[in-house]
Amino acid sequence: MKKQVKKVKLKSPVIVFLVIIALVSTSVFLFMQKDKPTTKEETKYPMEIEEKLKTLNHPEKAFDYFKFDFLERYLSYQELNPNLSIEDIITRVNIGLDNKYYTNTSVSPYLNTNYLLVNKYISLGENYVPDHLVDIDKDCSVNYKTVQLVSEAKDAFVNLCHKAKEDGFTIRAMSSYRSYDYQKKLYQNYVDSDGVEEADTYSARPGFSEHQTGLTVDVDNAKLSYTDFDKTNEFKWMMENAHRFGFILRYPKDKEDITGYSYESWHYRYVGVDIATYIYEHNITLDEYYVRFIENKMGKGN
Ligand SMILES: [Zn+2]
Structure with missing residues (x-):
């Protein structure tokens, strides 16, 4: 009896050892198989x-x-x-940049979202009017009651404008939401004076204007013309701070071949703080961000 017990005691460590060896070799085998292309x-x-x-x-x-x-x-x-x-x-x-501008176009599936992209291949359609358009506060806009943004973008812009003021800078909204019909007239005027080719470099065709999103704002500093905004200290402030409020410079210098638009130092787009910060930190455009992180990945807009 005593002998038998001893035998069993001796066997256990051996069995445990063998089981461990078996497990380890199986894992190693499986691990090596994983990396091997089948x-x-x-x-x-x-x-x-x-x-x-x-x-x-x-x-x-x-x-x-x-x-x-x-x-x-x-x-x-x-x-x-x-x-x-x-x-x-x-x-x-x-x-879509391997296609000519305004060819192979589609209507955005992300209407009424912050990650809505509008460019020369994606439009908003003739009938799109964003939800929740509101007036920009008097102290932050040039023409009170005619300058509107989607409410979330409006709140962000007013916060930006007030913070700039605290730092000693004046940043005013001079143009923001534009309806399809308004853009149609504007674009036609440009075409009449400059021709289609020239007009397309600086003005959007109706339905393709980012201003129709209600998420875009053109600014000035109340002293110089908006076209000289990049000569101002307000512009420097915007370059360092706009993303903290969810805004990006939408048509940067040296990105014309990606955005399809001439550099516009005055034109800012609200995308929310997370996207704006990523775009700022990685020095990319919204067009690039969209195809890498949004398209086919996010829930469709309503
Ligand atoms: Zn603009």
Whole structure:
């Protein structure tokens, strides 16, 4: 009896040891298998597609906004722009920049949201009037009762204007929400005097104006013309602080080839603090942010 007990005691550590060895080797085996490309993965795409993906360094693995449908377009765009990174090629083709302005257009699926994008490929449609338009407070606007923003953007702008005032600067809203019909007249006037090609560089076609979102504001400092806003200290203040209130400089210098618009130091867009901060910190445009982080990822607007 005594002997038997001893035998059992001796066996237990051996069994435990063997179990541990078995578990460890299984885990190591599974871990190694995980990193090994399986034959199935290697033959996932037809040879022809595989070759094309290889040309672009397999972007489908690195960028979740890569679209297989656009593969040919990425390749053509890369040929035309060999110095751009793969990330920029995918981003720009997704924006639609390989197509002429105002071709292949669609209406935004994100109406009445802060992450709504309007550019030369995405419009708001003829009938869109944003919800909750309100007047901008008298002390922060040029023409009280005619300058309106969506209420959340309005509150943010008034906070920005008051903080600027505290710091010794005057920032006034001179133009904000514009209706489809108003933009139509404005654009037509520009076309009549400058021609379509020239007008398109600085004015939006009706339905494609960011001012129709009710999230956009043109500002001045009450001293110089708004077109000279970048010569003012108020502009410097905006460059350092606008994002803290959820605003971005929408058409920056040196980004004309992405936004499709000439540099506008006076034109600011409300996107909310999180998006504005990301855009500020990474020095990108809303167009780029949209295709990388919003398109096909966020819930559709109402
Ligand atoms: Zn503007």
